[in-house]
Amino acid sequence: MYYIGIDLGGTNIAAGVVNEEGKIVKSGSVPTKRERNHSEIIKDMAELVKNLISEAGLKNEDVAYIGIGSPGAIDSKNGVVMYANNLNFRMVNVREEMKKHIDLPVYIDNDANCAGLGETKFGGAKGAKNSLTVTLGTGVGGGVVIDGKIFGGTHNVGTELGHMVIVRDGEQCSCGRKGCLEAYASATALINQARSAVARNLDSKILELANGDLSKIEAKTVFDAMHAGDEVAAKVVDNYLEYLAEGIANFINIFEPEVIAIGGGVSRQGDFILVPLREKVYKRVYGGVTPPVQIKAAELGNDAGIIGAAMLGAQY
């Protein structure tokens, strides 16, 4: 049996035909053109699915269902996007709209929840009953799995893990509060921290690698400079990991999962960040009579959302 997983993003709709082993056997994408009406976007999504099924040499009866990961607040029970800021969706019944175009069951959940489910079924948290996937990107996304199921809170709008204040009255966060983890531990935050450090240390290798242009600094630039022996970069990364560790230690004290999987581009640094991160976390966590929570890199990268969405059917 096969499953369709869709990662409905603000820029692109990416989808894949996923097999029982969690492998994407056929994938494709179309631009979202998010300024359009939801009906048009959903019609394109259905067309993409039909094309993928056909390109994979399959028929509808070979596919168990379509799973969709969407940004925003999702009523998974009813298949409704209640609100998604970067899609202009308000109370859109995606399940019903999809059914107008294709005759397959449709499941939908929040995209960070899907990524967390994907990592738990087939990625960095594979085999864990309880896991957190913390994705460090433009923001900090959270996917929580408890007893093998997505945990989303009462109306599935919880696990906004990035919006936990760790520095009261700290950096302004996009959510309106000050000092959220997202304002310190997202890739965006790392870039801002690097820019500030470089402005005070113009001889840093970071600036050289960014061709002397502060606005060209990316997360990778900072790590590349660190690997090249730049002390400013090493300090920026160390400081960044201190904040991240503060947040991860909070999550461990709160959830005590088996595994925390760190996703996003930052996690591609592997042990360069995981080894110091673990040290910083373990000295902070409460207790110590049970096995330590494993801190690992997420493994599915950008496919986590598609693979997780393709596993939604067993969730409800």
Added chain:
Amino acid sequence: MYYIGIDLGGTNIAAGVVNEEGKIVKSGSVPTKRERNHSEIIKDMAELVKNLISEAGLKNEDVAYIGIGSPGAIDSKNGVVMYANNLNFRMVNVREEMKKHIDLPVYIDNDANCAGLGETKFGGAKGAKNSLTVTLGTGVGGGVVIDGKIFGGTHNVGTELGHMVIVRDGEQCSCGRKGCLEAYASATALINQARSAVARNLDSKILELANGDLSKIEAKTVFDAMHAGDEVAAKVVDNYLEYLAEGIANFINIFEPEVIAIGGGVSRQGDFILVPLREKVYKRVYGGVTPPVQIKAAELGNDAGIIGAAMLGAQY
């Protein structure tokens, strides 16, 4: 049918015979004398239960089971206290030890978890599928109920809600970290905050009510002074609620429960703290497309642990 609930504390073992409606029909307590060997303490606990059953005019067959709320890290599945600092228990199989003295099924869980369960079944969070009970006492205790069941993490040592850093590099916490919620929002923290404020404002009513002795200030003293119109006290309470709100808003963003029940002596202030607290929390929480999380006072007071422990049997 009746249930025995036990609140095994560092000072006293308190127990009650609880009926189907969650009412304690007979209660009693004996001193823990915690310096003793665990076998002696557990024997006393069993004796207390036997006496209560008899005093209530019941027989063993009228009692479904014994539920115990214990401090520390509890392996509920196996009935073992893995570690409890203020009892000197290390890997003590309480279930087996109890069975030596009394022939009834024995369940055991963490005391804060039991209090959360009690509040969810019969107290401030009654009827909620998902709830958090945050108890503001010497420390800040957390009891999390998800889908009607205690959530404790993988080895039941999670939901240490007081040990979430909200002020990085802030006040020293007993757990070793700096800036935990407990260091700002426990009753102990309120008292410390009041002492500092009074030391700068010796004409505060707080000091008068404490008979001029800083060390006599209690949480209630601060609230009494506030009610008597003391501005210093009002400021201390407002500042305290700011920190508490920061923590509660974090919990809402993380768990999105239906209800957060605030327990501990502070919660006896009712609307005097709940009204400003709600205002401070709601302006902080993420999103806003779903019904707001209710913030209520816990209702069972010191009985929450006994009543919750008496409900443990349906948990596993």
